[in-house]
Amino acid sequence: MKIAVPVKFVPDLVEEITIDPSGTALDTTWLRLIINEFDDHAVEQAILLKEKAGGQVSVLAAEAEGVDDFLFASAAKGADQLVKLTGDFSTVNNHALARAFADLLKKGKPDLILTGVQAHNDLDGSVGPLLAENLGMPYVGYVAGITPASDKVIARKEYSGGLVAEIEVKLPAVLGIQAAEKPPRYIAYSKIRQVMGTAKIETSPIAGLDTSGGTSVSRMFQPEVTQRATMLEGSPVDIADKLVGIFKELGVL
Amino acid sequence: MEITLSPLSSSVSKVFINSVYELKDGERIKTCLQCGTCSGVCPFGYFMKFPPGKIIGAIRADIFDQVLKTDTLWMCVSCNACAAFCPSNIPITAALMTRTKEEMLLAGNIPTELQSALENTQRYGNPLGESPRKRSDWTIGIQPEVNLLAKTRQPVDVLWYVGDYASYHLRMQSATKAFAKILNVLGVKFGILGPEEYSDGDSQRLAGERGLFEMMAQKNSQAFRKYKFQEIITTDPHAFNALKNEYPVLGVSYPVRHYTQFLAERLEQIKPLLKKEIKARIAYHDPCYLGRVNGVFDEPRTLLAAIPGVELVEMSHQRLNSLCCGGGGGGMWLDGFQWEKVHTRLSEWRVREAVAAKADILAVACPYEPPRFEDAVKTIQAASQLKIKEIAELLAESMDV
Numbered sequence: 175m176k177i178a179v180p181v182k183f184v185p186d187l188v189e190e191i192t193i194d195p196s197g198t199a200l201d202t203t204w205l206r207l208i209i210n211e212f213d214d215h216a217v218e219q220a221i222l223l224k225e226k227a228g229g230q231v232s233v234l235a236a237e238a239e240g241v242d243d244f245l246f247a248s249a250a251k252g253a254d255q256l257v258k259l260t261g262d263f264s265t266v267n268n269h270a271l272a273r274a275f276a277d278l279l280k281k282g283k284p285d286l287i288l289t290g291v292q293a294h295n296d297l298d299g300s301v302g303p304l305l306a307e308n309l310g311m312p313y314v315g316y317v318a319g320i321t322p323a324s325d326k327v328i329a330r331k332e333y334s335g336g337l338v339a340e341i342e343v344k345l346p347a348v349l350g351i352q353a354a355e356k357p358p359r360y361i362a363y364s365k366i367r368q369v370m371g372t373a374k375i376e377t378s379p380i381a382g383l384d385t386s387g388g389t390s391v392s393r394m395f396q397p398e399v400t401q402r403a404t405m406l407e408g409s410p411v412d413i414a415d416k417l418v419g420i421f422k423e424l425g426v427l
Numbered sequence: 428m429e430i431t432l433s434p435l436s437s438s439v440s441k442v443f444i445n446s447v448y449e450l451k452d453g454e455r456i457k458t459c460l461q462c463g464t465c466s467g468v469c470p471f472g473y474f475m476k477f478p479p480g481k482i483i484g485a486i487r488a489d490i491f492d493q494v495l496k497t498d499t500l501w502m503c504v505s506c507n508a509c510a511a512f513c514p515s516n517i518p519i520t521a522a523l524m525t526r527t528k529e530e531m532l533l534a535g536n537i538p539t540e541l542q543s544a545l546e547n548t549q550r551y552g553n554p555l556g557e558s559p560r561k562r563s564d565w566t567i568g569i570q571p572e573v574n575l576l577a578k579t580r581q582p583v584d585v586l587w588y589v590g591d592y593a594s595y596h597l598r599m600q601s602a603t604k605a606f607a608k609i610l611n612v613l614g615v616k617f618g619i620l621g622p623e624e625y626s627d628g629d630s631q632r633l634a635g636e637r638g639l640f641e642m643m644a645q646k647n648s649q650a651f652r653k654y655k656f657q658e659i660i661t662t663d664p665h666a667f668n669a670l671k672n673e674y675p676v677l678g679v680s681y682p683v684r685h686y687t688q689f690l691a692e693r694l695e696q697i698k699p700l701l702k703k704e705i706k707a708r709i710a711y712h713d714p715c716y717l718g719r720v721n722g723v724f725d726e727p728r729t730l731l732a733a734i735p736g737v738e739l740v741e742m743s744h745q746r747l748n749s750l751c752c753g754g755g756g757g758g759m760w761l762d763g764f765q766w767e768k769v770h771t772r773l774s775e776w777r778v779r780e781a782v783a784a785k786a787d788i789l790a791v792a793c794p795y796e797p798p799r800f801e802d803a804v805k806t807i808q809a810a811s812q813l814k815i816k817e818i819a820e821l822l823a824e825s826m827d828v
């Protein structure tokens with residue numbers, strides 16, 4: 175089975191996030207990027223599938239700071255092909271990224287495409303369904319387990335309330351990964367260093383960015399202090415009395 | 428039917444033991460008497476499927492691959508007690524246990540809890556996963572201002588390697604600030620690296636991540652080379668051990684002392700400054716990598732004894748036979764794992780010893796310890812009155828700075 179895992183990098187929230195002077199985007203001066211956690215799980219799931227049923231795993235990412243290290247680490251985990259999309263991604267959104275991935279995947283013709291179900295900076299939908307639309311493939315999201323079966327897979331999809339559905343999906347298909355069957359594995363740094371000397375990252379220039387269909391941001395801002403909260407003060411008994419009074423006033427008691 | 432006696436082909440056991448022979452004093456492992464002292468003195472030896480002596484036995488029986496399949500070796504806190512009491516002077520912690528952990532890590536046999544600390548170190552240069560840019564945020568408000576070398580570029584007498592927990596851990600920052608104030612009072616010309624400082628990597632190394640340790644050493648070395656200083660002092664025994672014993676092997680060699688050594692040398696200058704009485708019975712906990720591994724036992728006690736009002740008492744485990752707080756060798760990042768395995772903590776054991784010694788204060792000199800011991804105090808009723816203090820905090824309190 176040929177498995178492709180298109181991944182994206184997102185702002186690392188360990189660093190302070192600031193808004194740039196335009197007020198519509200993040201200030202990228204101090205921004206550090208990190209692999210989207212769900213995409214990390216998608217890579218792990220692909221490797222687990224390969225270990226279970228054989229196959230070839232390709233990991234695809236748009237060029238950014240830290241992407242090479244991530245691709246090499248993926249190779250150390252067991253990925254066979256590393257592809258980096260190159261070009262100007264300064265105005266990228268998920269619509270454009272999905273189109274760029276689709277152009278490449280149309281050539282690669284994978285049987286199964288795994289990608290993170292979401293990312294914290296998804297402003298215009300998540301990549302998975304957009305990609306499926308561009309490729310004319312079925313999509314199942316919130317997947318937390320995959321069993322391969324010849325020309326199809328059984329995807330375990332998570333619903334709220336602890337419900338799980340097993341869905342048979344005909345290949346080729348795109349699956350949005352909620353969690354890999356096991357947490358992403360640790361690779362010793364010496365192993366990554368070794369792979370850096372042997373693995374090769376293929377580069378694939380993009381034709382251009384087509385961002386149409388996406389959103390346009392009119393204002394981006396930090397959470398603002400409002401006056402909606404009332405602090406009750408006094409002894410616990412006083413506070414309880416006041417609280418009961420408020421509940422009565424609101425008609426909930 | 429023919430029976431083949433011990434295979435002469437290269438086995439996992441043989442390949443492994445040859446790699447141990449290559450380490451410093453590694454060949455001493457051949458002199459193991461199988462006396463079992465190491466397994467007996469090991470604080471978790473009773474639980475390990477393969478305590479140190481049994482690992483050596485497994486290698487000799489050519490079944491080392493079985494050791495790699497177990498996970499109880501991750502209970503090893505690299506406290507060096509096994510090596511300290513080995514009658515054959517085998518470097519059990521430094522060579523055998525650490526090499527075994529390296530093999531387990533390469534094989535992917537590693538608890539998830541530990542994984543995130545290592546990933547954080549790789550990405551952020553500290554196991555806590557904090558922003559490298561905030562490494563010197565603890566200095567805010569200290570007067571005179573702490574000299575950040577990247578900013579001032581002034582030559583200094585002392586480069587203070589602060590370390591991960593001393594820089595970031597909210598509990599430890601009070602001890603770190605106390606030491607900065609002491610240096611200011613003593614008029615020491617010192618500087619710190621701030622965001623240019625990386626984890627010393629020693630606990631990661633002892634948890635089997637040698638490659639990561641080397642990367643940290645290289646990054647710190649780049650920062651050291653940029654500035655002029657006479658010596659390095661550090662508040663972290665793990666950094667002290669790395670800088671003293673491990674970095675020189677990688678070609679990174681600077682004179683280094685633990686802060687208690689640095690201060691003990693200035694005792695005559697410090698004594699008149701210790702004005703405020705601290706009326707307390709104080710038990711001192713020897714950190715593994717200050718005491719047992721590097722032989723610094725007296726200086727911390729000398730400093731504590733100089734504080735007026737202090738009565739020093741000893742716990743049953745002390746000096747060479749000190750008991751690990753549980754944080755070494757990756758234990759700092761395996762709390763849940765250790766609890767799941769044995770339902771007890773070494774820090775709790777230690778706190779009970781302090782109570783038995785009728786101590787009011789348990790004094791420490793390692794940034795791993797206050798958070799660990801304070802957590803233990805919360806779970807042991809008899810210890811509810813016990814206070815945990817860094818030596819620097821007690822000195823600063825007595826100096827009233």
